Amino acid sequence: NAGVTQTPKFQVLKTGQSMTLQCAQDMNHNSMYWYQQDPGMGLRLIYYSASEGTTDKGEVPNGYNVSRLNKREFSLRLESAAPSQTSVYFCASSARGARAGRPYEQYFGPGTRLTVT
Amino acid sequence: SQQGEEDPQALSIQEGENATMNCSYKTSINNLQWYRQNSGRGLVHLILIRSNEREKHSGRLRVTLDTSKKSSSLLITASRAADTASYFCAGINTPLVFGKGTRLSVIA
Numbered sequence: 485n486a487g488v489t490q491t492p493k494f495q496v497l498k499t500g501q502s503m504t505l506q507c508a509q510d511m512n513h514n515s516m517y518w519y520q521q522d523p524g525m526g527l528r529l530i531y532y533s534a535s536e537g538t539t540d541k542g543e544v545p546n547g548y549n550v551s552r553l554n555k556r557e558f559s560l561r562l563e564s565a566a567p568s569q570t571s572v573y574f575c576a577s578s579a580r581g582a583r584a585g586r587p588y589e590q591y592f593g594p595g596t597r598l599t600v601t
Numbered sequence: 602s603q604q605g606e607e608d609p610q611a612l613s614i615q616e617g618e619n620a621t622m623n624c625s626y627k628t629s630i631n632n633l634q635w636y637r638q639n640s641g642r643g644l645v646h647l648i649l650i651r652s653n654e655r656e657k658h659s660g661r662l663r664v665t666l667d668t669s670k671k672s673s674s675l676l677i678t679a680s681r682a683a684d685t686a687s688y689f690c691a692g693i694n695t696p697l698v699f700g701k702g703t704r705l706s707v708i709a
Contacts, residue, residue: 488643517697519699526689526699526700526701526702527689529698543698576644589646589649590636590644590646593643594642595641595642
C-alpha cells in the first residue's frame with residue numbers, strides 16, 4: 485500500500501495564480517484532512533472531510549476550497565494564491581469518521597511545498 | 602479547542618540520555634496522542650493514551666496522562682540520533698488539533 489500520496493511535491497506560483505493540490509489514500513479511510521505548516525510551527529487545519537460527500541472548515545479555511553472527489557481523493561484548491569500561503573501542505577486520513585468521537589490515528593502524506601512569489 | 606501546547610519548545614541532549622517533553626491542554630479530553638515529525642516529512646503516530654490510563658509504554662517510549670492537571674508527558678529513554686525530530690501532542694477531538702511541538706535534537 486502506498487498510504488497517503490500527494491502531488492505535486494514542490495510548486496512555485498506567482499501571486500494571483502491558481503492551483504489544485506491532490507491527495508489520495510489507498511487505505512479505505514473515511515476521513516481526510518488538509519493541514520498547513522509554516523517553518524518551525526505546528527499544523528493548522530484548513531479543511532477536513534469526515535466522510536465521503538461532506539467537508540467542513542478548519543482553523544484557517546480562507547483562501548482555500550476543497551473537494552472530496554470520492555472516498556480515496558481529497559483535493560485542495562487555491563483560487564488566487566498569495567505570498568502568505570507560502571507553506572508546506574499536508575494531507576492526512578483516518579479510518580474512523582472525524583465525528584465519531586472515538587480514538588483514531590491519522591496517517592500523513594509527505595507534503596507539498598508551495599512557494600508563492 | 603483541544604489544542605495541546607508542548608513544552609519545552611526545543612530540547613537538546615546527548616545520545617543515551619533520556620528526553621522528556623510535556624503537553625498541556627485546556628479542555629477535557631477522552632484520549633491523547635503523540636506524533637513525531639522528522640524534518641521535511643509528515644507526522645507519524647507514536648502512541649495513544651486513553652483518559653482512564655495513567656501510563657503507557659511502547660518500546661523506549663513512556664507516556665503519562667494526568668487528567669486532573671490536563672497534562673501529559675512523553676519520555677524517550679536511551680535516546681538515539683535517529684530520535685531527532687519534532688514531537689506533537691493532540692487531544693482526541695473531531696478532528697485532531699496540533700500544537701507547535703517540541704524540537705528534539707539528539708547529539709551523537
